[in-house]
Amino acid sequence: MTILLSARNLTKKYGSLTALNNASLELRAGEVRSLVGANGAGKSTLIKILTGAIDANQGKVLLDGVPLKLGDPTTMLEAGIGCIYQHSNLVPALSVLDNIYLGRQPVLSFSRLDRKKQRAEAEELLLKYSLKLDLDAIVSTLPTVRQKEVEIAKALALNAKVLLMDEPTAWLSHTEVNNLFTTVRNLQASGVGIIYISHMLDELYAICDSVTILRDGNIVEDCAISDLTRQELLEKFIGKTLAQAATKTNQHAQKEHVPEDVILRCENLSKKGEFDDISFDLAKGEILCITGLIGSKRTELMHTIFGSNSLDSGRIFLEGAEYENRSPANAIKHQIGFVPEDRHRDGLMMQANIQDNLLMVSHDKIAKFGIVNQIKVDQRVSKQIKQLNITPADPNKIVSKLSGGNQQKVLIGKWLELHPKVLILDEPTVGVDVGAKSEIYTLIRKLRDQGTAIIVVSSDMEEVMGIADRIMVMCSGKKQGIYNAASISQQKIIAYVGGEAQS
C-alpha cells in the first residue's frame, strides 16, 4: 500500500532539552500504528508537531508526498490529519451535529448556516463509517464512549486520512472499548491511517499492526507488532529492570486478611440511587481492590467514606470507634487519605508548582503559629520528590507541565505527607505510562508493608490481579462479593464484574 503520512527527521528542542531527536515515521493507508514510549519519551511532542500545535526545529511532514507547513493547526486539519485527544474536545452544550462540524459549518451567504447540507453530509458520513449516533442529542447527555465517537466523526468530517488517537480508551469500560475497536476496524477498512497511543498492552496487541517505540526522544524500534513479545516491547521502552517489575506483579506475595487488625469497618452503607447495603472491612497492611464496571458506583462509595458524599443509612467504624463521615476535613483529621480519579479536576492545583501541591493537606504540620517554616518545607518536599522519583526533581516546576505519571506521583505524595492510616486510591494508574505504573505499584506495596490500610478502586483487571490481597466486586451499586486474590481467577472476577450470579 502507498505511504500516506511520512514524518522525516523531526527534531524539537526546548532550550537545552531535546524532546525529539531526528524522529522519522511512516504510515500507510489502512494501517494502525501504535506509538509507545514512557513519560517524556517524546510522544506528545511528536503528536503536537503532527497536529500543528507546535513547530519543529528541524525536519518535515509529508502527506501523500506533499510537504505541510508545520506549527499551524488549520493547515494540518485541512490536509486531513485529525486528532482525538485524551481529554474531550467537544462543546458539551451543543448537539452532536454542531460538534461534528465545529468551526466549519457549511454556510450560505451572510454566514447563515446551511442546516440541510450539514445534516445530509453528517448522515452520509455516519453511514460511510458505520457510526451510530443521534445527531440531535446534546453531547453532555451522552455516555463517554459515544462522546469519543463524536470526536471520531468530527475528525472524519474533515476527510481525515490520518487519525491520531491519544489514549482513547483511558476513560472507557471493557465493553465500551470493544465498541470503539469495532469503529477503529471500520475506519481501517475504509483506508484511514491511524496512529494509536495507549499504555494498555492488551489494546496494542488487539488493534495495532505495527509499532514505533520512542525512548528519550529517539525512535528505538519500528516494526510489525507481531515481531515483538510483550516482554521485549516493554524492555525496549522502559528498560529491563522496570519491565521485570511491571510483569512480575502477578507473582507478588499476597497477605492474609487478619480480622484482629481491622481498622476500617463499613456496615450496611446505603445511599438512594447510588449504592445499597454495602458492608466490608479493611485491615492494617492489606490492599483491598474494589472493581466493577463504570456505573457500579465504586467512586461514589469512596467519596462517601471520605466525607465528600453523603450517606442515607449505615455505619462506619474507624479503629473500633464509630466514625462520622462529616466532611473531608474530618477524614483528614482521622488520617484517611483519598487520591481521586480525575486528578485535573479534583486532585491537583494544575497551575501551582510541585511543592505547593505536595504540601496541600499538611499545612498545619509545616507551620507554627501560622508562620510557615521554610526549612521543614524544603525537607519534606525533597524527601517526597526523592521517595516518589518525581522527574524533574524541581520543587518549583508547575504541575501542568509534568507528564501524567509524574502528576499522579505528586498527587499520591500529597497524601503521603499525611501519613495516612487508610489510603483510598481511585484509579491510580489511568493515563499513566507503564514505567510510572510499576513505580506506583511498588509504592503501594511498600505502604502496605509499612502497615497502611489501602483501598484501590480499579477497572484494570491486570492491575487488580496484580496488586490486590482481597478483591471486592461491585455491580450497579451492589456488592457482588469479596474474594481472596490468591484463590480466584481473573476469568471469574470478570464474570462477576459483568453481574453474573456467583456459584
Next chain:
Amino acid sequence: MWLLKNIPNRELILFFVITSLIFSLFSSTFRSAGNVENILIGFSHLGILAIGQALPILMRGIDLSVGSILALVGMVMFDCYIIFHMPGYVVLPIAIAVGTMAGVINGILITRFRIQPFITTLATMAAYRGLTYAISGRQLVPESATQAIDDNLLGLFDEFSGIFPYSFFLLLIVLAAAQYILSRTRIGLDLYSIGGNPEAARLCGIKVDKMIIISYGFSGFCAALAAIVMVSRMTTSTENLGIGIELTAITAAVIGGISLQGGIGNAIGPVIGAFLMGVILVGLTLTGISTYAQPVITGVILIAAVSYDRYKYYKLRSKNSAGESA
C-alpha cells in the same frame, strides 16, 4: 406539550407574568396604560444593553465598561450637535462608530495582551469615563450646558406610536438581529463553541480572538444605541450618564439565563430580564417602598439569579455523570 417545552426561558416568562399580576393587584397605578408606557420607555435601553452584555458573558467574559461607553457616546453626541452644530443624520453614525470602536478596543486589549476581561473592562470603565470628562462640551463651553438637543431625528426615541415608544421598536430590531445571528449563523455557533469549550474551539480552527473582538464590539455597539435612546429622552447629556448601569445590565443578562459558565443562553432572555427588573423596581416604587431599598433589591436579585445559574450547572453536571453510568 411539545410546544410548551420548547418555549425558551419559560420559567422566567412565568415569573415575569406572576410578578406583574401581583403588582397589578396591589397598585392601580401599576396596571394603568401610562405605567406600561413608563416601563417600556424607561427600560428599553436597558434591554439593549443587556443583549450587548450577553455576548461577552456567553464567551466567559464580562463587559464592565458599558456605562462609561454610554457616557462617552452621549458626550460625543452633545459635542457634535451643540458645539459643532452637526445635523442629526451625521451625529447618529458618529455615535454608533464611537461606541463600537470603544468596544473593539476592549476586545483588542483582551486578546492582544491576554488580560482577563474583568480587569480590562474595569480599566477601560475608568478610562472612558475620564475621557468623557475630558471632551465634555459642558466644561469646555460652559454656556452650552443649558442648550437642548432638539434635532428631530435625535429626538425620535422619545416619541410614541400608540403606547409603544420608538425606543422599544429599536430594542425589538436589535433583539431580532441578535437572536438570528446567535441561532442561525456560523458566527453564533462559533460564539457558543468558544463559550462552551475555548480550547476545543481553537483546535477546530475557530478564530477565537476575532470572535472575542466581535463580541466586545457588539457590546459597545449596543451601548451606543442605548446612549442614543437616553440622550434622545433627556435632550442633553452629562458626564455622569449611565453610572452603575453596567451592573443592572449584567444582572438583566444573568437573570435572562446567560450562564456565567459560558456557552449557554439566548438574546431573548436578557430582554425579559431587563423588563422584569423594570417591573420590580417600578412596582416597588408604586407600592411605596423606599427608593433607597432599590439597589439592595437589585443586589438580591443578582445573587438569586447567579445562585440559580450555579444550581442549574451542578444539576447538569450530576446528570452527566449519571448519564455515563447508564
